[in-house]
Amino acid sequence: MRLRCPICGRTYDEPVQRCECGEPVEFEPFKGEPYIGKTVWERFWDFWPVKPALELSLGEGDTPLVKSKLGDEFGVKLYLKNETVNPTWSFKDRGTFLAMSHALKVGYRAVGTVSTGNMAASVSAYASRFGLEAKILVSESASDEKLRAVSVYGGEVIRVYGDYGRLYFESLKLGERLGVYFINSDNPFRIEGYKGIAFEIAEDLTSDYVLVPTSSGGLFRGVAKGFIELYESGLIESLPKLVAVQAEGCSPICGAFKEKKTKVERFENPETIAKAIANPYPPSGNAVLKLLREFDWKCVTVSDEEIRKAQGELAREGLFVQPASATGVAALRKLNLPEGARVVSILTGSGLRTLKTAPAGKIRECRLEELENCLG
Amino acid sequence: MRLRCPICGRTYDEPVQRCECGEPVEFEPFKGEPYIGKTVWERFWDFWPVKPALELSLGEGDTPLVKSKLGDEFGVKLYLKNETVNPTWSFKDRGTFLAMSHALKVGYRAVGTVSTGNMAASVSAYASRFGLEAKILVSESASDEKLRAVSVYGGEVIRVYGDYGRLYFESLKLGERLGVYFINSDNPFRIEGYKGIAFEIAEDLTSDYVLVPTSSGGLFRGVAKGFIELYESGLIESLPKLVAVQAEGCSPICGAFKEKKTKVERFENPETIAKAIANPYPPSGNAVLKLLREFDWKCVTVSDEEIRKAQGELAREGLFVQPASATGVAALRKLNLPEGARVVSILTGSGLRTLKTAPAGKIRECRLEELENCLG
Numbered sequence: 001m002r003l004r005c006p007i008c009g010r011t012y013d014e015p016v017q018r019c020e021c022g023e024p025v026e027f028e029p030f031k032g033e034p035y036i037g038k039t040v041w042e043r044f045w046d047f048w049p050v051k052p053a054l055e056l057s058l059g060e061g062d063t064p065l066v067k068s069k070l071g072d073e074f075g076v077k078l079y080l081k082n083e084t085v086n087p088t089w090s091f092k093d094r095g096t097f098l099a100m101s102h103a104l105k106v107g108y109r110a111v112g113t114v115s116t117g118n119m120a121a122s123v124s125a126y127a128s129r130f131g132l133e134a135k136i137l138v139s140e141s142a143s144d145e146k147l148r149a150v151s152v153y154g155g156e157v158i159r160v161y162g163d164y165g166r167l168y169f170e171s172l173k174l175g176e177r178l179g180v181y182f183i184n185s186d187n188p189f190r191i192e193g194y195k196g197i198a199f200e201i202a203e204d205l206t207s208d209y210v211l212v213p214t215s216s217g218g219l220f221r222g223v224a225k226g227f228i229e230l231y232e233s234g235l236i237e238s239l240p241k242l243v244a245v246q247a248e249g250c251s252p253i254c255g256a257f258k259e260k261k262t263k264v265e266r267f268e269n270p271e272t273i274a275k276a277i278a279n280p281y282p283p284s285g286n287a288v289l290k291l292l293r294e295f296d297w298k299c300v301t302v303s304d305e306e307i308r309k310a311q312g313e314l315a316r317e318g319l320f321v322q323p324a325s326a327t328g329v330a331a332l333r334k335l336n337l338p339e340g341a342r343v344v345s346i347l348t349g350s351g352l353r354t355l356k357t358a359p360a361g362k363i364r365e366c367r368l369e370e371l372e373n374c375l376g
Numbered sequence: 377m378r379l380r381c382p383i384c385g386r387t388y389d390e391p392v393q394r395c396e397c398g399e400p401v402e403f404e405p406f407k408g409e410p411y412i413g414k415t416v417w418e419r420f421w422d423f424w425p426v427k428p429a430l431e432l433s434l435g436e437g438d439t440p441l442v443k444s445k446l447g448d449e450f451g452v453k454l455y456l457k458n459e460t461v462n463p464t465w466s467f468k469d470r471g472t473f474l475a476m477s478h479a480l481k482v483g484y485r486a487v488g489t490v491s492t493g494n495m496a497a498s499v500s501a502y503a504s505r506f507g508l509e510a511k512i513l514v515s516e517s518a519s520d521e522k523l524r525a526v527s528v529y530g531g532e533v534i535r536v537y538g539d540y541g542r543l544y545f546e547s548l549k550l551g552e553r554l555g556v557y558f559i560n561s562d563n564p565f566r567i568e569g570y571k572g573i574a575f576e577i578a579e580d581l582t583s584d585y586v587l588v589p590t591s592s593g594g595l596f597r598g599v600a601k602g603f604i605e606l607y608e609s610g611l612i613e614s615l616p617k618l619v620a621v622q623a624e625g626c627s628p629i630c631g632a633f634k635e636k637k638t639k640v641e642r643f644e645n646p647e648t649i650a651k652a653i654a655n656p657y658p659p660s661g662n663a664v665l666k667l668l669r670e671f672d673w674k675c676v677t678v679s680d681e682e683i684r685k686a687q688g689e690l691a692r693e694g695l696f697v698q699p700a701s702a703t704g705v706a707a708l709r710k711l712n713l714p715e716g717a718r719v720v721s722i723l724t725g726s727g728l729r730t731l732k733t734a735p736a737g738k739i740r741e742c743r744l745e746e747l748e749n750c751l752g
Binding site: 055057058059063064065066067082085086087088089112121125126128129135137138144145147148149151152153154155156157158159160161162163166167170171174175177178180312315316317318319320350351352353355356358359360361362363364365366367368369371372374375376 | 431433434435439440441442443458461463488501504505511521523524525527528529530532534535537538543546551553554556692693694695726727728729731735736739740741742743744745747748750751752
């Protein structure tokens with residue numbers, strides 16, 4: 001299996017993480033056929049770059065596709081891919097599991113990541129599960145309380161003071177030297193794991209549009225690669241249109257796309273409630289930009305107010321998500337999609353992780369003796 | 377379909393919630409055969425008392441069974457049934473969905489529940505999903521912060537001042553009068569929904585023991601009924617032994633069992649970190665007691681210290697659960713099970729809901745310039 005740089009085209013036979021040109025590398029496309037199996041790993045066995053360590057699986061993937069009424073207003077059929085029911089309650093687990101399978105096979109004793117939220121928890125959990133040490137690097141602004149849901153898994157949590165963007169690249173460099181395998185947001189194995197989202201969607205329905213909350217670009221690239229491989233394997237008849245959704249307050253990819261630039265520039269002074277997609281200088285930004293151009297896909301931004309509204313609407317459908325996960329539904333209002341289009345929005349992570357910012361309802365008070373009045 | 381009181385034997389043709397004698401009623405046993413289907417609702421279609429409203433499903437059930445190393449020390453093969461990946465992150469969703477299907481079919485416009493934790497969130501979420509009003513009655517001690525994860529779904533949250541145990545019975549009585557269908561902890565439809573846990577376990581392996589965290593007794597009764605129906609339908613060759621696990625600090629059922637009483641008595645001054653199973657006067661206590669006696673099953677108590685330890689061990693397997701969900705694993709130490717026994721422990725709810733009490737690890741501090749030292 002070879003890795004290839006989607007930007008400059010260089011290829012690599014060893015498992016590097018990034019190209020000499022600075023861009024992320026990716027595995028050359030897989031082709032295959034589906035099998036019968038209980039897990040997405042088994043059913044799409046031909047499509048993974050490493051044998052999934054099934055005996056260590058926590059049951060990641062195979063998440064429900066839920067029918068939603070929220071598309072009615074816009075004349076589309078909306079389905080929600082609920083990634084909040086993964087083992088650490090975000091889509092990250094799919095990529096973490098596959099990258100961890102690689103790390104174990106190659107013989108690493110320690111793994112790491114740079115993250116403050118979903119990915120930190122995911123890597124910490126799977127490292128313990130796989131019997132590997134974990135070095136979880138978090139930014140100086142991460143609160144102790146938030147980190148409780150990370151450190152509980154047993155990984156070593158290290159709060160790093162300094163430029164968070166630089167930390168991404170430093171960790172890869174130092175990790176290589178010190179034998180710590182860093183599974184950051186666009187690690188090539190991680191990207192492969194996200195393909196399962198596309199595979200499962202395709203098993204359930206023929207989608208016209210897929211809305212993807214986009215930060216580093218890792219999820220977007222993984223979902224895109226999944227659909228492309230299905231198409232090139234003759235398993236689907238056409239590609240859905242992918243929509244990268246970003247928060248207005250941190251939209252470096254949509255900005256570059258709109259201004260027809262070939263390189264994503266650092267977004268100055270990012271500010272949004274959708275913290276999980278607030279990467280101002282996305283390491284896979286240029287790769288996403290290239291996909292958007294090549295396939296004539298879309299990039300859409302949504303305001304914090306629109307995100308909050310969509311978060312509330314989703315909760316009233318029974319699904320409590322993080323602000324970042326509500327951006328897809330928020331984008332519906334902006335997209336003006338064709339009547340009857342089948343649209344899938346990916347719900348990336350659980351609202352329980354960002355409880356403090358959740359849109360809370362009022363609480364009434366009542367004495368037991370007056371319960372009849374209170375209920376009436 | 378008839379309801380029957382498991383204690384006095386009276387039968388009812390209308391869907392009452394409790395028997396005249398005060399005990400909970402349950403549906404007479406179902407017999408059937410399994411079908412091919414993606415969801416547990418479809419595969420065990422013969423076994424539900426109401427047609428599941430599949431078009432409104434949020435994907436509850438069909439949770440992973442995860443292999444664990446934590447049985448090795450005790451010479452048993454341990455499997456963890458991970459109910460924390462349900463739509464509102466606890467097993468409650470299975471029962472809520474089925475009871476809600478009934479409420480919708482019968483024409484109720486409002487539903488309710490008495491709970492402060494998992495069940496409150498679950499009923500609030502599904503009520504919104506089903507387009508029904510929700511009256512969520514919580515105890516006076518429930519904190520505003522905890523209730524944020526309940527009110528977000530849009531149900532009406534009412535804090536009731538007064539005896540919490542009495543509230544359970546008052547809600548049923550008033551609900552009937554006011555047309556609010558209360559789906560409390562041992563509602564007969566709710567119990568039926570929990571059977572899916574037994575069905576899925578049986579699909580995956582032949583279990584010798586199933587460890588069930590036990591509070592009101594609803595979950596225990598549902599899992600027991602599921603296995604019994606499989607057995608009576610000829611789908612499994614023998615019944616596993618069920619183990620009711622309670623916290624030492626609130627163990628009314630184990631207490632009555634040990635003292636060979638036929639009635640559970642109120643547990644005075646309950647005190648445990650396992651809040652989700654701290655019901656001092658369990659409404660299904662006598663029914664559980666009868667099952668334990670009839671089948672020669674077990675009841676075991678575990679201390680807060682043992683629970684905390686098991687919670688940490690589970691997190692190091694990659695599964696972050698509530699203290700109540702760790703009681704099964706904590707009980708392994710007490711049980712002295714036969715060598716090689718296949719044991720399933722049910723993980724009832726996500727640790728994110730009880731984050732404040734989670735066993736947190738230390739957080740190191742590091743300057744970016746010194747990262748190499750920090751990683752080494």
